[in-house]
Amino acid sequence: MMGWLGAKLYDRLMRGAESKHFSQWRREALSEVRGDVLEIGAGTGANLRCYGEAPTRLVLLEPDKNMRKQLLAKLAGASGNASSGNMPDHIEVGTAYAENLPYEDDSFDWVVSTLVLCSVRDPEAALKELHRVLRPGGKLAFVEHVLDYEDHANRRRQRRWQPVWGMLTAHCQVIRDTGRSIEECGFQFETLERDRLRLGPKIVRPVIRGRALAV
Numbered sequence: 001m002m003g004w005l006g007a008k009l010y011d012r013l014m015r016g017a018e019s020k021h022f023s024q025w026r027r028e029a030l031s032e033v034r035g036d037v038l039e040i041g042a043g044t045g046a047n048l049r050c051y052g053e054a055p056t057r058l059v060l061l062e063p064d065k066n067m068r069k070q071l072l073a074k075l076a077g078a079s080g081n082a083s084s085g086n087m088p089d090h091i092e093v094g095t096a097y098a099e100n101l102p103y104e105d106d107s108f109d110w111v112v113s114t115l116v117l118c119s120v121r122d123p124e125a126a127l128k129e130l131h132r133v134l135r136p137g138g139k140l141a142f143v144e145h146v147l148d149y150e151d152h153a154n155r156r157r158q159r160r161w162q163p164v165w166g167m168l169t170a171h172c173q174v175i176r177d178t179g180r181s182i183e184e185c186g187f188q189f190e191t192l193e194r195d196r197l198r199l200g201p202k203i204v205r206p207v208i209r210g211r212a213l214a215v
């Protein structure tokens with residue numbers, strides 16, 4: 001659970017990283033997202049401005065009530081605001097956890113996960129659910145921070161600081177090899193960029209981003 005204050009401050013705390021990296025990375029990951037779209041852990045709605053084209057159907061899931069409150073406020077403020085991005089007229093908001101999605105098999109063309117697979121309790125169960133609800137040819141768009149893939153000293157630092165970081169951040173995990181999990185759960189990368197934030201704690205800097213086809 002994010003907590004009232006954490007949810008309230010989330011956008012402000014992310015502002016520097018958004019303007020330096022994430023806004024652009026979100027836009028690139030979402031540039032081809034079309035049709036019926038499911039976004040898990042939508043948080044405060046940071047992706048709303050970043051869709052390249054208005055989805056036909058957009059479902060935003062956010063299980064945390066404090067984050068969902070911020071999301072609903074943003075959606076209410078965005079309606080009628082021309083600068084709010086490419087959005088359908090009606091957006092569905094749900095409360096489901098990614099590990100247990102209340103949708104039939106083959107329901108969506110795209111699923112979106114940005115900075116969520118570090119937080120879910122069981123990333124493999126979540127990815128299998130995302131795979132299940134995707135139609136044949138469906139894809140995952142993702143931006144996630146991960147276990148350091150090249151800097152061994154930082155990987156050791158991530159392992160050392162994980163217990164403290166987890167306590168401070170509603171159980172966010174910096175030691176997940178999410179790229180590997182994506183592949184192991186039946187996705188094939190269409191694009192995969194390995195990047196690094198140039199600000200913030202070193203343990204959250206390594207990032208993967210791109211698109212993966214459900215095979």
Ligand SMILES: C[S@@+](CC[C@H](N)C(=O)[O-])C[C@H]1O[C@@H](n2cnc3c(N)ncnc32)[C@H](O)[C@@H]1O
Nearest residue numbers: 041042043046064067097098114115119120121
């Ligand atoms: C770091 S925030 C990212 C929010 C947003 N996706 C973004 O890009 O800014 C992580 C979000 O994942 C949500 N979350 C945590 N566990 C989850 C789960 N098991 N299923 C779905 N969402 C979850 C949290 O409530 C939180 O809103």
